Amino acid sequence: xxxxxxxxxxxxxxxxxxxxxxxxxxxxxxxxxxxxxxxxxxxxxxxxxxxxxxxxxxxxxxxxxxxxxxxxxxxxxxxxxxxxxxxxxxxxxxxxxxxxxxxxxxxxxxxxxxxxxxxxxxxxxxxxxxxxxxxxxxxxxxxxxxxxxxxxxxxxxxxxxxxxxxxxxxxxxxxxxxxxxxxxxxxxxxxxxxxxxxxxxxxxxxxxxxxxxxxxxxxxxxxxxxxxxxxxxxxxxxxxxxxx
Numbered sequence: 001x002x003x004x005x006x007x008x009x010x011x012x013x014x015x016x017x018x019x020x021x022x023x024x025x026x027x028x029x030x031x032x033x034x035x036x037x038x039x040x041x042x043x044x045x046x047x048x049x050x051x052x053x054x055x056x057x058x059x060x061x062x063x064x065x066x067x068x069x070x071x072x073x074x075x076x077x078x079x080x081x082x083x084x085x086x087x088x089x090x091x092x093x094x095x096x097x098x099x100x101x102x103x104x105x106x107x108x109x110x111x112x113x114x115x116x117x118x119x120x121x122x123x124x125x126x127x128x129x130x131x132x133x134x135x136x137x138x139x140x141x142x143x144x145x146x147x148x149x150x151x152x153x154x155x156x157x158x159x160x161x162x163x164x165x166x167x168x169x170x171x172x173x174x175x176x177x178x179x180x181x182x183x184x185x186x187x188x189x190x191x192x193x194x195x196x197x198x199x200x201x202x203x204x205x206x207x208x209x210x211x212x213x214x215x216x217x218x219x220x221x222x223x224x225x226x227x228x229x230x231x232x233x234x235x236x237x238x239x240x241x242x243x244x
Contacts, residue, residue, distance in 0.1 A: 003123070004091070004094050004125070005095045006114065006125070006127075007095075007098065007126075007127050007129060008098050008100060008108065008128040008129070009023050009097050009104065009131070010108075010129060010131015012049065012132040012137070013102060013207060014049065014205060014206055014208045015137070016207075018132045019053065020130070022129050023129050027050060027053050029095070029097075031093035031094055032058060032059075032093050033050055033099055034059075034099070035061055036098075036099075036100070036109050037064070045208075045227075046099040046100055049101075060085075062085050063078065064109055079113070080116065082116075083120055086117060087116075087121050090121050102132075102133045104128040104130070104131065105130070106155075107178065107179075134229040135176045135178075135229055137207065138231055141206060144201050144231045144233060148236065154171065154173060154174070156168050157177075158177050158183050162183060162189075162190055166194065169191065173234055174232065175232045176229065176231055177229070180228055181204070182226060184219060185221030188220075199234075199235070200215070200230060200231065200232040201216060201230070202219060202229070203229050204225040204229070
């Protein structure tokens with residue numbers, strides 16, 4: 001049986017100061033830290049964040065088809081190749097940390113990697129270290145309150161379709177939308193149609209030099225960065241504690 005350990009470490013939405021102490025310790029304790037990159041080769045947010053805490057010599061870049069949705073064959077081949085590379089690192093070193101933006105259990109590439117590794121490295125121990133999510137960071141930076149009292153919270157990846165988002169906006173509680181930059185026009189239309197636009201806030205590149213945070217009412221429908229986050233709170237006019 002293998003004594004290998006694969007740890008998915010959430011490194012937050014981009015601001016290096018938002019990596020938890022446990023996350024930093026996990027990165028430093030691992031023999032190798034894997035960071036996902038696209039085949040175009042540019043440095044991603046996870047890699048930039050990791051390099052604040054571990055040396056370049058410890059970091060291994062592994063190509064993932066991070067945004068591939070239309071070509072399933074290409075996506076599956078990329079996952080297989082990435083899994084084989086990480087399995088090789090596990091056999092050679094024993095302890096591998098995989099850094100992912102946000103949280104490794106929230107829409108993360110780590111989920112697919114862990115499934116692949118389980119079949120390639122029998123007995124591997126898989127664990128995760130939670131990370132701060134983009135919706136938490138945007139709430140803190142914008143002053144938006146995610147939930148009060150008995151309000152539900154709905155998280156929607158707009159890659160699932162704007163009808164899914166519209167259904168959520170028509171319901172109660174706060175709605176958070178991820179990955180909607182390319183469909184910004186449809187998202188703004190859904191906010192206006194459901195009467196949610198006035199209190200909604202949008203953000204991207206949180207904690208980075210190019211950070212942008214704006215009221216959703218100011219958006220004109222032009223395309224936005226792919227990793228955009230939206231918070232659309234419900235109307236709260238019942239006074240303090242009114243949602244209890």
